[in-house]
Amino acid sequence: MIEMMGVSKSFLGKEGQFKAVDDVNVSIREREIFGIIGESGAGKSTLMRFINALETPDSGQVIVGGATVNKLKGRNLRNHQKDIGMIFQHFNLLANKTVMDNILLPLKLHKYDQALTIDEVLNFTGLADKRDSYPAELSGGQKQRVGIARALITRPRILLCDEPTSALDENTTYEITDVLNKARDEYDMTVVIVTHELGVIKALCHRAAVLEKGKLVDTIDIVRESGPRSSQSYYERIMEVLRNE
């Protein structure tokens, strides 16, 4: 489904050119939830952004659904990018637009034949009662659910998640991993998630690539462990973790 072969990318840093991604090979299967994990600056986001051509590798190939992404241009490139949804660490919502208008934004920019309805994504993400609220009136978890709804409404084949829970507390984190798991099952997506949070990888991913200073150290199979249930209260979670109850 997603194949990256020998991809590298250099940037100009304070001490000259350096390789942010260094000859990485990654193969992601259809409907897989695939993690990219590593310390800050390891090259995780750069590697993920090759998939939707927000970054272009200096060398190597990125093949998605049979198409060589780094050779796509014009309409073909736009069609490729339309098939891929993305969610961000800081949600990237427009402060002066309601929840509904934020979610509908992608449909205002492009035509999507398979788009879902606003009611479906609001219900799916548990935001039906927040339709007319503004981002400032929402909690962090609710803002990220708006981000997920905005990505889902176009019905993408691939969902890219860049540190989707890093700005959230622990309980809210598992509320979001629950929604992502459910979204992948319901809408048959392949999900790629960049994070430095090991608990998120364990709760969500089938496999994960470990990056260190731009190099792929290993691709590991994950024994998935359902994270704490999002229905648990913060107090219940504290008791479970700190007192092993």
Ligand SMILES: Nc1ncnc2c1ncn2[C@@H]1O[C@H](COP(=O)(O)OP(=O)(O)OP(=O)(O)O)[C@@H](O)[C@H]1O
């Ligand atoms: N456009 C750019 N110009 C210059 N340097 C960049 C650019 N994009 C990324 N870098 C650098 O490349 C390295 C890898 O960045 P990347 O964002 O891929 O890492 P990361 O593992 O996702 O880190 P983090 O978890 O901190 O986001 C970092 O040192 C970063 O500063």
